[in-house]
Amino acid sequence: MKDLAEELDLTSSVLSSLYTSVLPTYMGQISAGKSSDEALDIALQQVNNVSKRKLLGSIEELYQKAMHIEPRFVANNGRPFFEEIEKEAVKYLPNANVYSGFYLSYSRSSFCDGLKIEPYLISTLADGETMPRVYCQSMSGEYYIGTGIFSPCQVGYLLFNEQKRLQLALKVIYLQLPMLEYPSLITGLYLTHDYSRNPIARRILLVRQSEEIPLEEFAKLRTEVVPRQQLDKTLLPYYDYTCQPEDIVRSLMMASPGNALDNLIAEKQMLGIL
Secondary structure: OHHHHHHHOOOHHHHHHHHHHHHHHHHHHHHOOOOHHHHHHHHHOOOOOOOHHHHHHHHHHHHHHHHOOOOOOOOHHHOHHHHHHHHHHHHOHHHHHHHOEEEEEEEEOOOOOEEEEEEEEEOOOOOOOOOOEEEEEOOOOOEEEEEEEEOOOOEEEEEEEOOOOOOOOEEEEEEEOOOOOOOOEEEEEEEEEOOOOOEEEEEEEEEEEEOOOOHHHHOOOOOEEEEHHHOOOOOHHHHHHHOOHHHEEEOOOOOOOOOOOHHHHHHHHHHHHO
16 A cells, blocks of 8 residues: 555555545445445545645556556565575476376365365476466356375475365465376375465365366366265275365364463364364
8 A cells, every 4th residue: 555655655554545435435335326426425525635736637647657556566586486486396396297297186175074076187397387387166166276286205396275266275286296107196185264264274186087188178167066875886985085084184263262371271162072
């Protein structure tokens, strides 16, 4: 907000008022059928630091400036962690394509005693890429794009944000890469969130189905959950490997926890009930 205010020659308090009060109220009044002028008068009544005359006289200039503002990124030397990841990833380029292909993953469901079957796609490296793109499917049919890192030390990572925009909800899969080329099975653990946004860790198994498939075909796939009583002899071994009590670790966000150890005891008791 301060950067925008500086670029637009406004005080940050005025820009904040426009963003949080004036514009939302103005749009709400327009939607309710008010005229533009009447809606603006009502919106400006919500604040006391924005002049209608000055706003109308500078709105076109403000818009043009805002459209051409570039984000102020921190240079790489200010983010050594990300810079090192990219440097390391370049060393592992020959390893990345070994794991490309279409996979089905198996893990425990969050909301029933069943096996979650989730499509994954690990793409081959495109020209200029240092890390392959990876894709997974949600229960609603959306696919998420992430980044894969595969080292020669039998360690791999699939990194996703489970929200398309605005909200950071990391999903990180830690893979135990087998000492084989083009493996059919890859085991690992993944850290994500349950439906209440509590962190949860599970065992996961990726089973290779084929070579890489077109993204259009992948987009048509769906994640599914098969209840325990409906598992056939093919899926039952996957359930036995991924869905036992020791294959899942839950956390619970207690409301306003204090410093007393009683809060930790209460959290464990609640997790036992869940």
